[in-house]
Amino acid sequence: MFWREKVTLGDYLPLFLLCFFSLFIFTRSDDVEVLMKLKESLKESNVIEFDSWRFGGSPCNFSGVFCNSDQFVTRIELREKGLIGKLEFESICQLQSLEKLDFGINSLGGIITDDLKNCTKLRFLDISSNNFNGAVPDLSSLRELENLLLDTNGFTGQFPWKSLESLMNLTELTLGDNPFDISSFPMEILKLKNLSHLYLTNCSLKGRIPTGIGNLTEMANLELSANHLTGEIPEDIVKLTKLWQLQLYDNDLYGKFPVGFRNLTQLVYLDTSNNSLEGDLSELKSLERLKSLQLFENHFSGSIPHEFGDFKNLVGLSLYKNKLTGTLPQSIGSWSDFDFIEVSENLLTGPIPPNMCKNGKMTEILMVNNQFTGGIPESYSTCWSLTRLRVSNNSLAGNVPAGIWGLPNLDFLDLAMNQFEGPMTSDIGDARALTQLRVQNNRFSGNLPMEISKASSLVSVDLSFNQFSGIIPVDIAELKKLNSLYLHENMFSGTIPSPLGECTSLNIINLAKNSLSGKIPDTLGLLSGLNSLNLSTNQLSGQIPSSLSYLKLSLLDLSNNMLTGAVPESLSNQASNGSFIGNPGLCSQSNRHFRLCSNKSSHIRILISCFLTGTILLLISFAGFIFIKKKHNEQVKSFKSDSWQIKSFTRLSFCEKEILNLIKQENLIGKGGSGNVYRVVLGSGVELAVKHIWNTLTSEGNRSSTAMLMKRSGNLSEFEAEVATLSSIRHVNVVKLYCSVTSEDSSLLVYEYLPNGSLWDRLHISCGDDKLDWETRYEIAVGAAKGLEYLHHGCDRPVIHHDVKSSNILLDEFFKPRIADFGLAKIVQSNSSNPSTHLITGTHGYIAPEYAYTCKVNEKSDVYSFGVVLMELVTGKKPIEAEFGENKDIVNWVCRSMARGENIVELVDSSIPEQFKEYAVKVLRIGVICTARLPALRPSMRTVVQMLLDAEPCRLINIICQDDCSKKEVMVSDKKLKNIV
Structure with missing residues (x-):
């Protein structure tokens, strides 16, 4: 007989719990497996967080990983960790509870696959500031998404705007700094009623800002800058009363601030610069929370509201290049840590506000080209933080407060074209950071203080059109960085200091229209870089030094002496241009423009001349013998002594003695900024390049660059630390440093030898068959970009090159490029809060525009310089050409041509075949992106590399067509190429 025992729930509870925890353990181990796959895909990253990511552990204990109460992974936060690799969304989206994915500011690449649609619980997705590219897939399945940050990548094509209609929870949308193809403002955005942050800066946005933007009443941060937006600022923007930041700069907007703009009282940051806006600023007078107001390069008129002087949070004001009139509010900057004011090129009058440096934080006063009156307030003489003071071309008068001359951090002092008077005080000796001194066209008087020689950073000095008198201090020759010296139209007397010939950096000397007397120093002929010499209208006597014959002068004026x-x-060939007129005592035996030298007593003169010549030659020979003997002894001592120490950075097949024996004059192949370069062929046949660098300031001219580098570094040990860091670089596109050989007073750096010279030589000097074809140019562009990418992103600390140019890109026997010449390179210190550096660096035509205003450079400055190189590669032009126009360079020439709607293909070097010109244009466009005026709009070198790779014609054709391409398929690939840039 069968009977049934009564069963209770408690009898099944153990089995139920067993099943539940088995499911839980399985799910958690599933999450671990996904995370370990993620770690494997990012294995190139050197990230300390990954040390805790191990099999067998709980994912909730993984660094950067967070779980819910059920122990399921809900958040992965690895922002700004230096990650390298590709994200596998197929795997990541298997984390069924994932709500937040934050990988912003890393070096991740690849494309976003359709697998992202499986992350249906995502609320937060941030992959901004990486190297992703390609098209963004449909996002409509991510209905829970609140924050979508895709900005600052390389995304192309059309963004899936339609999918936004499913993302009604979005509060933050950042798509800017991507080369999207956007024909007009996407109206789908206007349906996102919860949106509080919209970032569409620099994403090729066209058309007008639509009416209806005012319906996004939650908007707090609206950024639409650096696009092609036209029309007026829509009237209903005044409804966005929660706005704290509005950025509309670099567009084509016109019209006035709409009535009611004053209601946006929460605004902290307002930037509408570089547009065509007009009208007065009355609608801004109630925006008392403003911290930064940028309205420069527009057509604003009328007066500056006096209420601006009561803005207690204002720290930065830029109004330059407008039509503003009236006075500046005298209390402006009195309340806060005021930083800078830029009101140049307006019609402003009245005095300079006295209290802008009240809190000691002021860095820049820029008031050029106005009608300011009065003097410079005494309060600025103790503004130690000031770096730039520019008030030229106004109606300012009176004595300059003594302390102004010696402000310790002042880099640029520009008082030109005013009515200042009185002396330049001895305080100028304390201006150790001063690089540019411009006080021309004033009424300054008195002696030029000898202390000016202590302002050791001076590069340009212009004291012309004043009433300075007395002698030119002999110690001015201590200004070793001096490039231009303008002292004309003063009352200087005495002789021209002979030591001036020691200022080896001098390019321009103008001492005209003074009362200088005596002879022209022979030493001026030692200034090998001198381009312009004007000594006219003085009282100089004696003969013209023959040493001037050695100079390559574009201007020589010795007239009226x-x-x-x-x-x-x-x-004598300079006679026809008036270089010698007004000197009746001059003569010539061969030039009709001079009187014929008298033949009277010619035999005696010939005998005397022969005697003197013979004596001089004898003395020169004797001196040369002594000099050579001395140099020989020095070299024997220096190159043969046991004091040399070799430090190798790779396995060597030679010793220092073999190198030292080959440092000879006949092996000299060039003189760089930091030393002589020799080509050395070892007994084994190996070719090396050896740079000889002197370590002391007392050595010859070619030693100064290294001394400057050491001075910048602080001492020799820091210089050696930088060399050690550079020596650790191992990249196929960076010139290889084998070893250093050092002694007490000099160093040898031994590099690989590159037989095909520099890119500059191949582009601008070679001709005919030696000209580079497009395929080679493209490979050079990619290789050089990869070299810079490694310097910026692949080293433990970023290395800023500071002098990227085609002459510093060397080519091996296969025309593979190497980044070379690290004489100005700077390693960004890991403990530095500001990654930029203050250096006078770079080469004219390659220098980023921000240097003119800030004298600061960083990685984005290298990106700008590389953009110039790309333009050289495509156009075949030099960075500076006469055809570009006065004060114009290749960047300006290319951008103007594009802005005028000219056929861009016509900018391409005519030697490039037609079938490659379309691809050359794509590289040219990348060059334009790299040379954006604002550093923030320039891509990283990682992005540049990816953009160049995507612009390779054969690569895309092969990807799409494989090995068998039909004409139709090639057309498809070309169409895709058009979306790349």
């Missing part, structure tokens, strides 16, 4: 004797034959 009391010079006598024969004009050196090599200079």
Whole structure:
């Protein structure tokens, strides 16, 4: 007989719990497996967080990973960790509870696959500031999404705007700094009623800002800058009363601020600069919370509201290049840690506000080209933080407060074209950071203080059109960085200091229209870089030094003096341009523009001349013998002594003695900014390049660059630390440093030898068959970009090159490029809060525009310079050409041509075949992106590399067509190429 025992729930509870926990354990181990796959895909990253990611552990204990109460992974936060690799969304979206994915500010790449649609519980997705590219897939399945941050990548094509209609919970949308193809403002955005942050800066946005933007009443941060937006600011924008930031700069907007704009009282940051806006600023007078107001380069008129002086949070004000009139509010900057004011190129009058540096934080006063009156307030003489003071072309008068001359951090002092008077005080000796001194066209008087020689950073000095008198201090020759010296139209007397010939950096000297006397120093002929020499209208006497014949001068003016004797034959060709008029004592035996030198007593003169010549030659020979003997002894001591130490950075097949024996004059192949370069062929046949660098300031001219580098570093040990860091670089596109060989007073750096010279030589000097074809140019562009990418992103600490240019890109026997010449390179210190550096660096035509205003450079400055190189590669032009126009460079020339709607293909080098010109244009566009005026709009070098790779014609054709391409398929690939840039 069968019977049934009564069963209770408690009898099944153990089995139920067993099943439940088995499911839980399975699910958690599933999460671990996903995370370990993620770690494997990012294995190139050197991230300390990954040390805790191990099999067998709980994912909730993984660094950067967070779980809910049920122990399921809900958040992965690895922002700004230096991650490298590709995200596998197929795997990541298997985390069924994932709500937040934050990988912003890393170096991740690849494309976003359709697998992202499986992350249906995502509320927060941030992959901004990476190297993703390709198209963004449909996002409509991510209905829970609240924050979508995709900005600052390389996304192309059309964004899936339609999918936004499913993302009604979005509060933050950032798509800017991507080369999207957007024909007009996407109206789908206007349906996102919860949106509080919209970032569409620099994403090729066209058309007008639509009416209806005012319906996004939750908007707090609206950024639409650096696009192609036109029309007026819509009237209903005044409904966005929660706005604290509005950025509309670099567009084509016109019209006035709409009536009611004053209601946006929460605004802290307002930037509408570089548009065509007009009208007065009355609608801004109630915005008392403003911290930064940027309205420069527009057509605003009328007066500056006096209420601006009561803005207690204001720290930055830029109004330059407008039509503003009236006075500046005298209390402006009195309340806060005021930083800078830029009101140049307006019609402003009245005095300079006295209290802008009240809290000691002011860095820049820029008031050029106005009608300001009065003097410079005494309060600024103790503004130690000031770096730039520019008030030229106003109606300012009176004495300059003594302390102004010696402000310790002042880099640029510009008082030109005013009515200042009185002396330049000895305080100028304390201006150790001063690089540019411009006080021309004033009424300054008195002696030029000898202390000016202590302002050791001076590069440009212009004291012209004043009433300075007395002698030119001999110690001015201590200004070793001095490039231009303008002292003309003063009352200087005495002789020209002979030591001026020691200022080896001098490019321009103008001492015209003074009362200088005596002879022209022979030492001026030692200034090998001198381009312009004007000594006219003085009282100079004696003969013209023959040493001037060695200079390559574009201007020589010795007119209206009391010079006598024969004009050196090599200079007589300058007679026709008036270089020597007003010197009746000059003569020539061969040039009809001069009187014929008298034949009277010619035999005696010939005998005397022969005697003197013979004596001089004998003395020169004797001196040369002594010099050579001395140099030989020095070299024997220096290159043969046991004091040399070799430090190798790779396995060597040679010793220092073999190198030292080959440092000879006949092996000299160049003189760089930091030393002589020799080509050395070892007994084994190996070719090396050896740079000889002197370590002391007392050595010859070619030693100064290294001394400057050491001075910048602080001492020799820091210099060696930088060399050690550079020596650790191992990249196929960076020139290889084998070893250093050092002694007490000099160092040898031994590099690989690159037989095909520099890119500059191949582009601008070679001709015919030696000209580079497009395929080679493209490979050079990609290789050089990869080298810079490694310097910026692949080293433990970023290395800023500071002098990227085509002459510093060397080519091996296969025309593979190497980044070279690290004489100005700077390693960004890990403990530095500001990654930029203050250095006078770079080469004209390659220098980023921000340097002119801030004298600061960072990685984005290298990106700008590389953009110039790309333009060189495509156009075949030099960075500076006469055809570009006065004060214009290749960047300006290319951008103007594009802005005028000219056929861009016509900018391409005519030697490039037609079938490659379309692809050359794509590289040219990348160059334009790299040379954006604002550093923040320039891509990283990682992004540049990816953009260049995507612009390779063969690569895309092969991806799409494989090995068998039909004409139709090639057309498809070309169409995709058009979406890349």
